[in-house]
Amino acid sequence: MLAIDVRGLNKWFGDRHVVRDVAIQVGQGRITGFLGPNGAGKTTTLRMLCGLLTPDSGEGEVLGRDFRAEANAVKRMTGYMTQRFSLYEDLTIEENLAFVARVYGLDRRGQRVRAALEQLGLADRRRQLAGALSGGWKQRLALATAVLHEPKLLLLDEPTAGVDPKARREFWDHIHLLADQGLTVLVSTHYMDEAERCHDIGYILNGRLIARGTAQEIIARSGLITFRGEGPDVGRLVLPLSGRAGVLSASAFGSAIHVSGTDRRLLEEALRHNRSGETKWEEVPSTLEDVFIQLMADQADDRYAA
Numbered sequence: 001m002l003a004i005d006v007r008g009l010n011k012w013f014g015d016r017h018v019v020r021d022v023a024i025q026v027g028q029g030r031i032t033g034f035l036g037p038n039g040a041g042k043t044t045t046l047r048m049l050c051g052l053l054t055p056d057s058g059e060g061e062v063l064g065r066d067f068r069a070e071a072n073a074v075k076r077m078t079g080y081m082t083q084r085f086s087l088y089e090d091l092t093i094e095e096n097l098a099f100v101a102r103v104y105g106l107d108r109r110g111q112r113v114r115a116a117l118e119q120l121g122l123a124d125r126r127r128q129l130a131g132a133l134s135g136g137w138k139q140r141l142a143l144a145t146a147v148l149h150e151p152k153l154l155l156l157d158e159p160t161a162g163v164d165p166k167a168r169r170e171f172w173d174h175i176h177l178l179a180d181q182g183l184t185v186l187v188s189t190h191y192m193d194e195a196e197r198c199h200d201i202g203y204i205l206n207g208r209l210i211a212r213g214t215a216q217e218i219i220a221r222s223g224l225i226t227f228r229g230e231g232p233d234v235g236r237l238v239l240p241l242s243g244r245a246g247v248l249s250a251s252a253f254g255s256a257i258h259v260s261g262t263d264r265r266l267l268e269e270a271l272r273h274n275r276s277g278e279t280k281w282e283e284v285p286s287t288l289e290d291v292f293i294q295l296m297a298d299q300a301d302d303r304y305a306a
C-alpha cells in the first residue's frame, strides 16, 4: 500500500525554482532517506509532502488524502522531529510528554504518555530533568514527543546529527520498530550510515529527484566501477588521478583511496598511468558513498556547463 503517491510537485521561492517536477511514491511502513547537497531542496520537498508547506503545483495522495486540498488533515497525521528540537529543560521527561499532550489537546493523555515512555525505553528515567539528559536521550525524548499523537507519517530532519554511535544505533532500532508497526518515515540526512539504515533512498539535486530505490538498486544503476588502492602515501595520488579521463572520483578512505568511473578501459588506463609499483589496486564493490561522491561531481560539471 502506498502512503505517498504524488507527482508534478513544484516550489518557487521568489524567482528560484527549488523543487522541480518531483514525482514520488513511498510504500506504507517504509523508511526513506533523502540525500543531496545543501540547498538541494530536500527539506522543502518533505515539508510539502507532509502538508507543512504549500506547493505551487502537484497532485496526488498522502495517507489516502488529497495532499493539497486536505493538507491540514495530512499535517495532523504527521510527526515532525527537527534537528533543533525544543524540550523544556526544567521539566522531567514525563512532564515534557504530558505538556506536549496538553498543548496538542490530545485525548487519553496519561495512557499516551505511558505508552511513549515504554515504547522508547524512557520509563526508568521518566523523573529525570530533560536538561540533564545526554544528547542521545534528549533525542529519544524528542522522538517520543513527535509520535505522541500516533502519527501515520514521521518526518525526521538529520535526526542523529551530533549523537554518539551507540545512541544512533539505538535510535535507528526504535525507528525500525515504529516502521514495523506501519509508520511511514521520511528522513533528510547527509550521513551515509543513516542512509544505509533506510529501506529506500531518494537523491535530490537542484530540486530534482534524480535517484530513487534501495541502496543496492542505486549502486547497481550507477554502473560505477571502483578500485581501491593501498600502499605508502597513497593519498598523494588523489589529486593527479582526479584530473584524468575516465576518473569520475578519487578520494581517500583512511590509508586507502577509492577511484571510481563508469568506463572500465579509461579507468584502468588512468590507474596504470599512476602505477608507482608500491600501490596495490583491487576492484571492490562500489559503496553508496562512492555513488554519491560521483553524483556530487556531476553537479560540479553541470555548473561548469551552465
Ligand SMILES: Nc1ncnc2c1ncn2[C@@H]1O[C@H](COP(=O)(O)OP(=O)(O)OP(=O)(O)O)[C@@H](O)[C@H]1O
Pocket: 013, 018, 036, 037, 038, 039, 040, 041, 042, 043, 044, 045, 188
Ligand atoms: N522559506 C524560504 N524562503 C526562501 N528560500 C527558501 C526558504 N526555504 C528554503 N529556501 C531555499 O530553498 C532552497 C532549498 O532549501 P532546502 O532547505 O529545501 O534544502 P535542503 O536540501 O534541505 O538543504 P540542507 O541540506 O542544507 O538542509 C535553498 O536554497 C534555501 O535557501
